[in-house]
Amino acid sequence: MEGGDGIDQGLRVLSYLLSGPLFYGFLGWLADQWLQSSPLWMVIGIVVGMAAGIYMVVQRYGRP
Numbered sequence: 557m558e559g560g561d562g563i564d565q566g567l568r569v570l571s572y573l574l575s576g577p578l579f580y581g582f583l584g585w586l587a588d589q590w591l592q593s594s595p596l597w598m599v600i601g602i603v604v605g606m607a608a609g610i611y612m613v614v615q616r617y618g619r620p
Contacts, residue, residue, distance in 0.1 A: 576609030577602045
């Protein structure tokens with residue numbers, strides 16, 4: 557199928573950008589529950605997850 561490769565890459569990029577903040581945000585939420593603190597760790601987890609997702613996309617697809 558022609559053009560299927562572009563859709564596949566786009567969906568992979570989207571999955572990296574969504575799964576990073578979700579995963580690390582969840583880990584931050586768990587840390588907040590365990591430490592019984594404010595949602596500071598969840599926010600930190602989301603930011604770290606966004607950075608990790610962007611890093612993975614650039615590493616995988618940033619080069620021609």
